[in-house]
Amino acid sequence: MSLLETVSLNEEGFLTNPEEWTKEIAVEMAKGEGIEDLSEDHWMIIDFCRESAVDSGSAPTLRQITKGTGISTKVLFGLFPKGPAKKVAKISGLGKPEGCV
Amino acid sequence: MKTFLILGAGTGGTMVANKMAHELDPQEWRIIIVDKFETHYYQPGFLFIPFGIYSPNDVIKPKRDFIPHNVEYVLSDIELIEPDKNRVTLQKENKIINYDYLVVSTGTQIHPEETEGMAEDGWHENKFDFYTIEGATALSRFLKFWKGGRMVLNITEMPIKCPVAPLEFLFLADWFFHERGMRDNVEIVFATPLDGAFTKPRASSVLGGMLDQKGINLVPDFNIGWVDNDKQAIVSYDEQEVEYDLLVTIPTNMGAEVIDRSGMGDELNYVPIDKHTLQSDKWENVWVIGDAGNAPTSKAGSVAHFMLEILIENILRHMEGLEPLPKFDGHANCYIESGFEKGILIDFNYDVEPLPGKFPLPGFGPFSLLKESAANHWGKMAFRWIYWNILLKGGEMPFESQMTMAGKWA
Ligand SMILES: Cc1cc2nc3c(=O)[nH]c(=O)nc-3n(C[C@H](O)[C@H](O)[C@H](O)COP(=O)(O)OP(=O)(O)OC[C@H]3O[C@@H](n4cnc5c(N)ncnc54)[C@H](O)[C@@H]3O)c2cc1C
Numbered sequence: 001m002s003l004l005e006t007v008s009l010n011e012e013g014f015l016t017n018p019e020e021w022t023k024e025i026a027v028e029m030a031k032g033e034g035i036e037d038l039s040e041d042h043w044m045i046i047d048f049c050r051e052s053a054v055d056s057g058s059a060p061t062l063r064q065i066t067k068g069t070g071i072s073t074k075v076l077f078g079l080f081p082k083g084p085a086k087k088v089a090k091i092s093g094l095g096k097p098e099g100c101v
Numbered sequence: 102m103k104t105f106l107i108l109g110a111g112t113g114g115t116m117v118a119n120k121m122a123h124e125l126d127p128q129e130w131r132i133i134i135v136d137k138f139e140t141h142y143y144q145p146g147f148l149f150i151p152f153g154i155y156s157p158n159d160v161i162k163p164k165r166d167f168i169p170h171n172v173e174y175v176l177s178d179i180e181l182i183e184p185d186k187n188r189v190t191l192q193k194e195n196k197i198i199n200y201d202y203l204v205v206s207t208g209t210q211i212h213p214e215e216t217e218g219m220a221e222d223g224w225h226e227n228k229f230d231f232y233t234i235e236g237a238t239a240l241s242r243f244l245k246f247w248k249g250g251r252m253v254l255n256i257t258e259m260p261i262k263c264p265v266a267p268l269e270f271l272f273l274a275d276w277f278f279h280e281r282g283m284r285d286n287v288e289i290v291f292a293t294p295l296d297g298a299f300t301k302p303r304a305s306s307v308l309g310g311m312l313d314q315k316g317i318n319l320v321p322d323f324n325i326g327w328v329d330n331d332k333q334a335i336v337s338y339d340e341q342e343v344e345y346d347l348l349v350t351i352p353t354n355m356g357a358e359v360i361d362r363s364g365m366g367d368e369l370n371y372v373p374i375d376k377h378t379l380q381s382d383k384w385e386n387v388w389v390i391g392d393a394g395n396a397p398t399s400k401a402g403s404v405a406h407f408m409l410e411i412l413i414e415n416i417l418r419h420m421e422g423l424e425p426l427p428k429f430d431g432h433a434n435c436y437i438e439s440g441f442e443k444g445i446l447i448d449f450n451y452d453v454e455p456l457p458g459k460f461p462l463p464g465f466g467p468f469s470l471l472k473e474s475a476a477n478h479w480g481k482m483a484f485r486w487i488y489w490n491i492l493l494k495g496g497e498m499p500f501e502s503q504m505t506m507a508g509k510w511a
Contacts, residue, residue, distance in 0.1 A: 062258070062324075067368045074326065077338035083296075083322050 003028045014090050021093030029091045035080065038091075042079055045069055049092040059089035059097040103130050106189060106200035108179055109357075110136035112144075112493070113391030113405040114206035115167050119495035120413050122169040132171070133198060135191065137178040139164055142234060143488055144262075145402065145481075148269055148438070150237035151244055152277045157234055159485070167493045179207070182363040184384040202386050202416060205365075205372055207357035209262050209392040209400055215353040216257055218328030228328070228348040231270065232262075240349065244277070249286030250346030255335055256293045257325055260369075261354045262392050262400035264300060265447070267291070268308055269438040270349065275315045276440030289316070292323040292335065292343050301454040304447055307471050311439065354400070356393055371395040376451070377427030379412045380419075388416055398431035398451060406492055407432040436481035444477030446470050 007020040013032065015021055026046060030038050038046075048069050052060040062085040066073050080087040085097045105121055107114045118134045125132060146160035168174045177193035188199045211232045213220040219228065229243065230236035252274065256267055271291055278284040291298075291312065298309035298319065312319055326338040334344040356370030365372050365381075373382040374389045376396040381387035390412050391405035398404055408429055415425035431451030436444050447455035448470060455471055469477060490496075 061368075063368045073324075074338055077324070077326075082339050083294075083324070086296075 004032070012090075012096065014095055015093045018093050025093065026091050029093075033080070033087050033091065035087075035091075039079075041071070041075075045071065045076070045079065045088055046092045049088050049094060053092070053094045059085070059092070059094035061085055061097050103201040104199060105130050105132045105202045105204075106198055107132070107134040107204045107206060108182070108189065108359075109205070109207040109393070110134050110141070110164050110168065110174070111206060111208050111391065112402045113208070113393075113408070114204065115141070115164070115493045116405065116409050116495045117204050117206065117390055117412070118168055118172045119493070120409065122172050123495075124413065124417060127171055131173065133173045133175060133200075134168060135175045135177055135179055135189075135198075136164060137176070137192075139176060141167060141493075143485060144232075145488070146485060147231055147234065147237040148266055148273070150234075151229075151231055151240040151270075152273055153241060153245070154273075157238055160234070162489065179357075179359045180362075182359060182365060184363070184365065184381070184387050187386070200386075202420075203384075203388070204412075204416075205360070205381075205387065205389045205393050206391050206405075207360065207393045209354045209356050209371075211352040212355050213350065213352040215355075216325055216327060216350075218330050219350060219352065222330045227333070227346065228350060230350055230352055232266075232351065243347070247347065249278075249283050251288040251290060251344065252347040252349065253290045253292060253335065253343055253345040254349045254351075255323070255325055255343075256295070256351045257353045258294055259300070260400060261351050263435070264399055265435045265437045267293075267351055268298065268312075271312065271317050272315065272440040273438055275317060288318070290318045290320060290343060290345075292320040292325070294322065294324045296321050301449065304449075304455040304471060307445075308437075311473075315440075360393070367395055375425075375427070376431065377429050378415055378425040379408055379429055380415065380425055385419065388412055396429070396431065399433040399435065401433055401435060402488070402492070403435065404431075404433045409495065436477055436484065438478065438481055439473050442478045443473045443475055444479075444481050445473055446477045446480065 003024055007025060008016045010016050027038060045065060049060055052064060052068060066076060076084045089097050105125060107117055114134055118132060121132055140161050141164040143160040146155045149155040150157065165174060177191040179189060180192045181190040188197055190197050211230055213230060225236065225239040229240040231240055254267055254271055271289060274289060278287045297305040298312055299305040320343060323341065324338050325335050328335055332344065334342045336342050356366055360366040360370045360372060367373055372389050372394050374380060374394040374396060375382060379388055381389060390408050392400040411428045418425055434446065434448040436446050438444050449455045
């Protein structure tokens with residue numbers, strides 16, 4: 001059984017209960033997003049997003065990630081292709097980034 | 102004498118000045134409002150300028166006409182805010198104003214220079230914004246003689262003020278090209294960083310359907326990285342290219358630079374506030390109305406209006422030593438021009454997304470929610486009159502600050 005079947009996900013594949021997040025879940029979710037290996041840089045960004053969510057209550061936007069980690073937008077798109085803010089939020093076990101109202 | 106200082110005389114600041122002029126005792130308080138411009142722009146009118154529906158004269162009036170006589174109006178750029186010292190430095194003569202209460206209403210502005218290649222070669226020649234009077238007017242001149250080709254509308258990044266304006270622009274462009282008998286010569290493309298037509302799911306599916314119907318091509322999840330001016334293409338960070346003959350951009354929106362200089366803002370220079378009380382997170386005598394704050398709701402004139410009463414009440418309570426009330430619910434409502442003299446109305450808040458139904462407006466409505474109607478179009482056109490004559494003066498509007506579920510189909 002895949003690890004992802006042990007947790008509850010919404011229709012877009014985000015964890016519905018953030019408590020269920022583990023590093024192993026992150027690895028599985030990353031695979032689902034087409035990222036085979038999580039490098040140190042990936043983890044640095046995931047850690048930043050999780051910490052930032054603890055402070056603010058929601059997943060950070062693209063700009064918050066680039067400003068907070070010092071990683072350029074271009075590199076971020078390399079690490080998490082197509083929509084990094086959404087992808088990293090999912091892999092980090094957070095909700096879809098708000099920012100859009 | 103105590104000082105009530107308002108920074109920015111746009112939609113929000115002007116309304117606050119008018120309300121406070123009534124509320125505060127002139128023996129005890131002096132009210133000052135600062136803005137760097139003499140002209141008040143009716144920004145919702147910018148949308149209509151490119152299509153020749155409004156001319157620049159229809160959207161400008163002197164700011165002074167809307168500031169009450171007992172409010173001091175200072176024309177100057179703001180150099181620095183020092184909330185720890187309760188003082189503001191103006192650019193003009195380096196004048197210092199010490200304040201007891203501060204309202205920040207410096208709004209949000211566009212920054213095309215944030216995107217590589219945007220504000221350079223061809224800016225306002227075949228690449229335009231319509232969020233400034235200069236951009237809207239330049240685009241109107243361009244469209245007058247354009248023979249057709251591929252028009253691309255691109256949103257750089259969210260959030261933007263009036264998030265429905267890009268859709269309205271697309272609908273009006275479709276109508277405009279039809280009227281001129283050249284719709285067949287124009288391909289309309291909408292490249293957006295969102296995963297659909299709009300931010301909220303129900304409205305997104307209705308509006309997405311309308312794009313389809315009108316033959317407008319949606320390119321979702323498009324995060325612009327730079328403009329390739331030689332190729333006339335916008336390129337996304339993941340190197341998708343969309344070529345254009347005419348590019349209409351909604352550039353990055355950011356709060357005023359003075360907010361950044363003063364260390365009061367977030368990564369986009371928006372001032373962090375309590376989203377329900379509108380008080381600054383850090384300084385209890387600093388309050389924020391309109392686009393300048395980071396409340397997660399739409400940046401729109403209607404929202405500034407819904408904030409007004411709650412903001413005033415909370416400031417007056419604070420002056421009496423009472424706790425502010427967490428009454429602001431993020432209420433927003435927007436008329437969306439959909440072309441061919443029709444419009445759509447959406448109404449939502451922090452918790453409830455736009456739903457279909459009827460908006461109950463005594464004396465005006467009902468207006469159909471999330472559905473096209475002619476009444477919604479005329480509502481939008483009447484809004485300009487309401488804006489100049491009622492809204493800016495802080496007058497009574499037939500809207501409630503808090504959202505009502507009456508008439509909505511949940
Ligand atoms: C194309 C377009 C269409 C729109 N359509 C709609 C619509 O249909 N419905 C709707 O509700 N809203 C609409 N809006 C949004 C609406 O115009 C704004 O949300 C509203 O004006 C916000 O008010 P505000 O007071 O926060 O900011 P503003 O009205 O923008 O005022 C900010 C003021 O601060 C001043 N300022 C800034 N920095 C400084 C400084 N350093 N020194 C001195 N002064 C400074 C500026 O000069 C300005 O006067 C639209 C906007 C645009 C651009």
